[in-house]
Amino acid sequence: MRIELKKHQPLVQVHTYHSLGAVKYSTVDKIPAIAAKRLQIEKACLESADRVIATSSHEEEDLRNTQTSF
Numbered sequence: 001m002r003i004e005l006k007k008h009q010p011l012v013q014v015h016t017y018h019s020l021g022a023v024k025y026s027t028v029d030k031i032p033a034i035a036a037k038r039l040q041i042e043k044a045c046l047e048s049a050d051r052v053i054a055t056s057s058h059e060e061e062d063l064r065n066t067q068t069s070f
Helices: 002-006 021-027 034-048 057-066
Strands: none
Touching: 021 034, 021 057
């Protein structure tokens, strides 16, 4: 995983989400068991990335609002 490699190499990590689980699961009554792992990985990517690319202003807003709700 790139996050682990970044600990040992001088890499710049850039990440783009294809969908954001925190947004998806915010409207679901019963969250699947796999969701906890997905949310954990999304949070790790968001916290470790040097840059996060949002593909729209709406996604940028979701990322900014979601950062504190993981």
